[in-house]
Amino acid sequence: MNDTIFALSSAPGRAGVAVIRVSGGAAADALRALTGIASPSPRVATRGRLVRPDDGEMLDDGLVLWFPAPRSFTGEDVVEFQIHGGNAVVSAVLESLSRLPGLTMAEPGEFTRRAFLAGKLDLTEAEGLIDLIDSETEAQRRQALRQSKGALGRLYGEWRERLLRVLAHFEATIDFPDEELPESVENSVKQGMLGIIEELSDHLDDNRRGERLRDGVQIAILGAPNVGKSSLLNLFSRREAAIVSSQAGTTRDVIEVHLDLGGYPVLLADTAGIRVTADSVEAEGVLRARARADEADLKLFVCDAADAEEALKSGFVDGDTIVVLNKTDLLPVGVGGFGQTKSPALAVCAVSVQDGDGIEALLDAVGSAVQARFGQSGGPVITRTRHRAAVESCRDALVRAVSADLPELSAEDVRLAMRFLGRITGTVDVEDLLDVIFRDFCIGK
Numbered sequence: 001m002n003d004t005i006f007a008l009s010s011a012p013g014r015a016g017v018a019v020i021r022v023s024g025g026a027a028a029d030a031l032r033a034l035t036g037i038a039s040p041s042p043r044v045a046t047r048g049r050l051v052r053p054d055d056g057e058m059l060d061d062g063l064v065l066w067f068p069a070p071r072s073f074t075g076e077d078v079v080e081f082q083i084h085g086g087n088a089v090v091s092a093v094l095e096s097l098s099r100l101p102g103l104t105m106a107e108p109g110e111f112t113r114r115a116f117l118a119g120k121l122d123l124t125e126a127e128g129l130i131d132l133i134d135s136e137t138e139a140q141r142r143q144a145l146r147q148s149k150g151a152l153g154r155l156y157g158e159w160r161e162r163l164l165r166v167l168a169h170f171e172a173t174i175d176f177p178d179e180e181l182p183e184s185v186e187n188s189v190k191q192g193m194l195g196i197i198e199e200l201s202d203h204l205d206d207n208r209r210g211e212r213l214r215d216g217v218q219i220a221i222l223g224a225p226n227v228g229k230s231s232l233l234n235l236f237s238r239r240e241a242a243i244v245s246s247q248a249g250t251t252r253d254v255i256e257v258h259l260d261l262g263g264y265p266v267l268l269a270d271t272a273g274i275r276v277t278a279d280s281v282e283a284e285g286v287l288r289a290r291a292r293a294d295e296a297d298l299k300l301f302v303c304d305a306a307d308a309e310e311a312l313k314s315g316f317v318d319g320d321t322i323v324v325l326n327k328t329d330l331l332p333v334g335v336g337g338f339g340q341t342k343s344p345a346l347a348v349c350a351v352s353v354q355d356g357d358g359i360e361a362l363l364d365a366v367g368s369a370v371q372a373r374f375g376q377s378g379g380p381v382i383t384r385t386r387h388r389a390a391v392e393s394c395r396d397a398l399v400r401a402v403s404a405d406l407p408e409l410s411a412e413d414v415r416l417a418m419r420f421l422g423r424i425t426g427t428v429d430v431e432d433l434l435d436v437i438f439r440d441f442c443i444g445k
């Protein structure tokens, strides 16, 4: 039998209330040893005085919750102690639990791992749960909740079901080679496979929306020296994250700030002003700025509003770029902008970072660009490289299956395709994956 595990499930540190969770066959014994409560009502809060089993010293006065197997998060007997969230209180209770026979401290993610092994959730749901705990913005929370509720798992499950029917067809052809199947059946099986291949391709071709939402959308601020890039970063992040000065060439390193932009996580990077320079440190900064521009999902190209044409000459402005014409406060009224020249930019915003003019419109433009690229619409999206690789392998196997000459070969590739989908959700053997997946969890989850 598994050991019974225990851990602090709430965040460590001083707090009003702390939750300690115990899961496994000895959970009821642990409850009795600490509180004297022998037959608690399931799933309701019961008041309990916690004592140290060794000497009867009272440790705290709290609540206990009893979830008998199998109706618990892990599928095992689970006890939750809600106690006062003081460091000494928590340590004393953990210490007492550790002295009980059969109880060991839980590894990170071990509760969820047991829930997976008990069939309470599939791997995509478990991963959704990690993301939910890690989520910092609204859009991340929504995506994670959806995945933790099984939306992605269901999608892969449906494809697997359909492939199972395709496989059954090939196996029938192998088992009864003399039975001539009507051509219409052959055709509909082939059409079915082509349909799945197309759906897999659509699923893969999602501009990595889901992954980006987990990792954060990368936005780079670029432009010539002294145009106000660092000032813009400071304005967006509402703090003096980067040094601003009237000297050209102030910023050298890439300076990053995390922002929540209308619910989307954004990693905004300020970079060195791009110019030819003899200063080797600044030149390195320029190299880094260019590298950042290449990696960015979205670019903000800042230039002086008095010299707007500079943006077009820079070679940086493309369909993923918002041009920011800064320092409009210095312009005589009615002057500036791109004149008659047509710009390939996503948007052009005239602003004064100093006065705050036009900043609302710029934020709107950035917000809608992020929303358009990474917003959720339609079905559940891929959120991890692990899923992407498996879906790609699944599609490759199906493409081979469609073009194979022998039903034996097609059947083998369909079986393989199903295995790849099964590895995403964990319906086939995934022992090798579990350590990697649950390592990302915190202790107590």
Ligand SMILES: Nc1nc2c(ncn2[C@@H]2O[C@H](COP(=O)(O)OP(=O)(O)OP(=O)(O)O)[C@@H](O)[C@H]2O)c(=O)[nH]1
Binding pocket: 224, 225, 226, 227, 228, 229, 230, 231, 232, 243, 244, 245, 246, 247, 248, 249, 250, 251, 252, 271, 272, 273, 274, 326, 327, 328, 329, 330, 351, 352, 353, 354, 355
């Ligand atoms: N008048 C005016 N001055 C501004 C505005 N925005 C920034 N500045 C000034 O322009 C100068 C350069 O600003 P920075 O933000 O350091 O410019 P930068 O593009 O980061 O410059 P480098 O790091 O050298 O590439 C500073 O003196 C700012 O105060 C603006 O909207 N209007």
Ligand SMILES: [Mg+2]
Binding pocket: 229, 230, 231, 242, 243, 244, 250, 251, 270, 271, 272, 273
């Ligand atoms: Mg700067």
